[in-house]
Amino acid sequence: MEKLYIHPLPVRLWHWTNAFGFLLLIATGMQIRYLDLIHLIPFRTAVVLHNWIGFVLIANFFVWFGFYLFSDKIKVYHPELSPKKYFQASFRQIQFYGYGIFRGDPNPHHPSAYKKFNALQSMLYQIIMLLLVPIMFFTGLLLWDVGRFTSIVEALGGVRVVDTVHVLLFIVFCGFIIVHVYLASLGHTASAHFKAMITGYEDVEDEPKH
Amino acid sequence: MKSSCTAGHMTLSSRPMSLILTGMLALALSLIGLTAHAAEGEMSKESKACLSCHDKEGVAKTLESGEVLSLNISTQAYTESMHKKADCEDCHSNLDSKTHGKVKTSIKDKREFTLGMRESCRDCHKKKFTEYEDSVHAAQVKAGSRKAPICSDCHNPHTVRSTKIVGPITETPCAKCHQDIFKAYSKDVHGQERIAKGISAPLCAGCHQAHAVKAASMGDGVKDACLACHKEAINQHKDWLPNTARHFDAISCPVCHAPDAARRVNLRLYDSTAKRQVAEKTGVPKFETRTDAADTKAMGLDERALWSLLKEFNQDGGDGKMLLRGRLEVRSGVEAHQLSEKSKAIKDCNTCHKQGAAAFQSVTLTIAGPDGRPLRHGVQNEVLNSLTSMESVRGFYAIGSTRIKLLDYLLILVFFGALSVPLAHMTVKRLFKGVREKLEAERLAAAQNAETQASTGNRQKDDASK
Numbered sequence: 001m002e003k004l005y006i007h008p009l010p011v012r013l014w015h016w017t018n019a020f021g022f023l024l025l026i027a028t029g030m031q032i033r034y035l036d037l038i039h040l041i042p043f044r045t046a047v048v049l050h051n052w053i054g055f056v057l058i059a060n061f062f063v064w065f066g067f068y069l070f071s072d073k074i075k076v077y078h079p080e081l082s083p084k085k086y087f088q089a090s091f092r093q094i095q096f097y098g099y100g101i102f103r104g105d106p107n108p109h110h111p112s113a114y115k116k117f118n119a120l121q122s123m124l125y126q127i128i129m130l131l132l133v134p135i136m137f138f139t140g141l142l143l144w145d146v147g148r149f150t151s152i153v154e155a156l157g158g159v160r161v162v163d164t165v166h167v168l169l170f171i172v173f174c175g176f177i178i179v180h181v182y183l184a185s186l187g188h189t190a191s192a193h194f195k196a197m198i199t200g201y202e203d204v205e206d207e208p209k210h
Numbered sequence: 211m212k213s214s215c216t217a218g219h220m221t222l223s224s225r226p227m228s229l230i231l232t233g234m235l236a237l238a239l240s241l242i243g244l245t246a247h248a249a250e251g252e253m254s255k256e257s258k259a260c261l262s263c264h265d266k267e268g269v270a271k272t273l274e275s276g277e278v279l280s281l282n283i284s285t286q287a288y289t290e291s292m293h294k295k296a297d298c299e300d301c302h303s304n305l306d307s308k309t310h311g312k313v314k315t316s317i318k319d320k321r322e323f324t325l326g327m328r329e330s331c332r333d334c335h336k337k338k339f340t341e342y343e344d345s346v347h348a349a350q351v352k353a354g355s356r357k358a359p360i361c362s363d364c365h366n367p368h369t370v371r372s373t374k375i376v377g378p379i380t381e382t383p384c385a386k387c388h389q390d391i392f393k394a395y396s397k398d399v400h401g402q403e404r405i406a407k408g409i410s411a412p413l414c415a416g417c418h419q420a421h422a423v424k425a426a427s428m429g430d431g432v433k434d435a436c437l438a439c440h441k442e443a444i445n446q447h448k449d450w451l452p453n454t455a456r457h458f459d460a461i462s463c464p465v466c467h468a469p470d471a472a473r474r475v476n477l478r479l480y481d482s483t484a485k486r487q488v489a490e491k492t493g494v495p496k497f498e499t500r501t502d503a504a505d506t507k508a509m510g511l512d513e514r515a516l517w518s519l520l521k522e523f524n525q526d527g528g529d530g531k532m533l534l535r536g537r538l539e540v541r542s543g544v545e546a547h548q549l550s551e552k553s554k555a556i557k558d559c560n561t562c563h564k565q566g567a568a569a570f571q572s573v574t575l576t577i578a579g580p581d582g583r584p585l586r587h588g589v590q591n592e593v594l595n596s597l598t599s600m601e602s603v604r605g606f607y608a609i610g611s612t613r614i615k616l617l618d619y620l621l622i623l624v625f626f627g628a629l630s631v632p633l634a635h636m637t638v639k640r641l642f643k644g645v646r647e648k649l650e651a652e653r654l655a656a657a658q659n660a661e662t663q664a665s666t667g668n669r670q671k672d673d674a675s676k
Contacts, residue, residue, distance in 0.1 A: 032563075032609055032610065033609065033610055033613060034565075034610070035559075035560060035563050035564045035565070035610045036564045036565040036566065036610070042559075043559035043560060043563055043610075044450070044452065044559050047452045047559075048452065051452065097635075101639065102638055102639055102641075102642035102645070102646065103642065103645060103646055103649055104646040104649055104650050104653075143453075144453070145453060145455065145456070146453055146455070146456035146459075147453065147454070147455020147456045147458070147459060148455060150455075150459075154482075154605075157604050158533075158604030158605040158606075158607075159456075159604070159605065159606070159607045160600055160603060160604045160605070160606065160607040161600065161604050163607050163609070164600065164614060164617065167613075167614075167617050168617070168620075170621075171617065171620055171621045171624050172624070174621065174624060174625055174628070175624040175625070175627065175628035176628075178625070178628035178629055178631070178632070179628050179631050179632070182631065182632035182635070
């Protein structure tokens with residue numbers, strides 16, 4: 001096993017702030033939406049916390065965005081422009097998670113500092129970070145003070161529409177976090193990827209010699 | 211108007227000395243005349259003549275309808291009234307002194323008489339009269355109502371006092387028709403303060419305006435009246451109430467400040483282009499016909515009926531601009547006048563943001579009727595939680611209590627679906643443990659075999675080289 005430094009400090013800081021922030025947003029969001037079922041904290045406290053955490057995560061988003069925008073590490077997100085190569089790599093990855101992993105086959109993706117994501121991660125994380133998360137934050141911002149943003153809210157179809165989009169994304173992220181945590185446990189040990197996101201160093205299997 | 215002041219209008223002498231003397235005399239006579247006039251209530255001879263007959267108990271006229279119209283005018287009350295400077299004939303100019311009281315005139319009923327007289331009010335009170343003409347009261351009069359008030363129903367022209375004089379609240383003319391509301395008002399925080407402190411607390415006209423009265427449940431007029439006195443209200447609410455502007459926009463003040471009131475959601479048909487509530491056109495009644503047709507079982511409009519109704523109103527030329535703007539309000543005018551002290555106002559978010567909250571159990575659809583009063587039709591409360599009514603009630607949403615049920619089911623589905631992924635994956639992984647170990651052993655054996663073959667090959671090469 002070789003140790004590779006593939007998670008720079010700003011990314012790790014962003015990641016864990018985002019992770020805990022999202023968990024808190026989910027918890028306070030559940031309290032706000034399901035007041036009849038959950039009684040952990042008062043509604044108003046939940047709303048105020050939800051708003052503040054939301055603002056922290058919006059600022060945190062720009063840590064991630066700024067880091068990748070102004071460093072060469074943005075290459076980790078460079079899309080594979082050849083559809084053939086992209087689908088082949090995705091298929092290999094799906095085949096690994098759906099079949100190869102049960103047989104003990106090696107992971108077809110070998111991470112490096114500039115290519116840390118497999119084909120599925122690369123595409124999914126871009127959709128999440130450049131589309132879903134911004135929509136989530138934007139709708140959250142509108143709902144934070146509907147009166148201030150009345151014209152935008154009305155242009156988007158009304159407060160019910162904006163809230164429905166916000167809740168739909170909340171549902172998506174609930175599902176994503178569960179699956180994300182499980183997939184993160186599929187390293188060479190269950191805790192390998194978690195440790196890597198703390199230390200920055202990922203244990204990478206030696207390339208098979210040919 | 212003729213008055214004794216005319217004594218001051220003397221012919222002037224051409225000589226300077228006599229001019230000065232004449233002027234002084236005229237001034238003195240004028241002052242004497244004015245003093246005398248004031249002492250007599252500034253009344254002209256003609257008016258005095260009128261009152262000589264009319265200031266008698268029991269003077270009355272029986273009208274065609276059988277009603278008895280009192281013709282008694284108290285001189286004292288009149289001279290203390292705001293009209294004391296007006297002569298009788300200023301308003302009763304249609305009366306001819308030669309025939310008045312001698313020739314019998316016929317009047318159908320009291321209403322016809324007062325309706326006829328109101329034009330004389332307009333002569334002096336043009337501004338107030340114009341305001342009144344735009345009111346819900348005037349609209350009802352135009353629509354033929356015999357109960358809707360006209361000038362003299364609220365202001366007795368012979369006794370009308372200054373509005374600056376604070377009388378007992380029971381003298382408020384509005385109380386004559388709105389007894390229940392007035393009873394509630396007299397017990398609420400404004401009524402009690404008015405009784406205790408006088409003018410500082412609002413009476414009816416303070417919030418509803420005296421003449422340009424609109425139906426209180428239409429528009430935001432009354433809320434503006436609240437904020438006109440409670441100027442710090444918005445900032446004070448901002449200190450503790452998240453989304454203050456939205457709350458102020460979608461909730462009427464009594465919803466929280468009349469804590470015992472029953473509440474409802476009022477879905478108001480709104481023209482987003484004209485930026486006003488849709489009103490039924492006079493003579494073209496559509497609302498009741500359409501709502502009755504859409505609600506055949508009379509159980510309230512469901513989401514489908516509401517949607518098609520909205521579509522119909524849009525087809526009238528709304529061009530997709532007709533929408534429903536929801537507002538949480540109290541159910542009746544009586545409840546709107548049960549305002550409590552600030553400390554008793556509702557501050558508990560649970561009251562409204564909990565599923566099944568009482569405030570969202572009653573829903574009504576409203577448009578402005580031709581006379582400015584609301585026309586309503588019941589709506590099933592399920593529309594507030596239905597995905598299919600998202601388009602219809604897109605402008606109204608209360609977190610928690612009006613959440614879309616389908617999204618709750620989707621959350622459960624996604625949550626358990628996402629949980630089942632790792633569970634299923636781990637289960638298959640466990641089932642494949644034997645296969646994995648066997649393959650691992652084979653790989654290991656193959657690797658060892660390859661290593662052995664490689665070392666054997668190397669040894670043979672070494673032997674050959676020797």
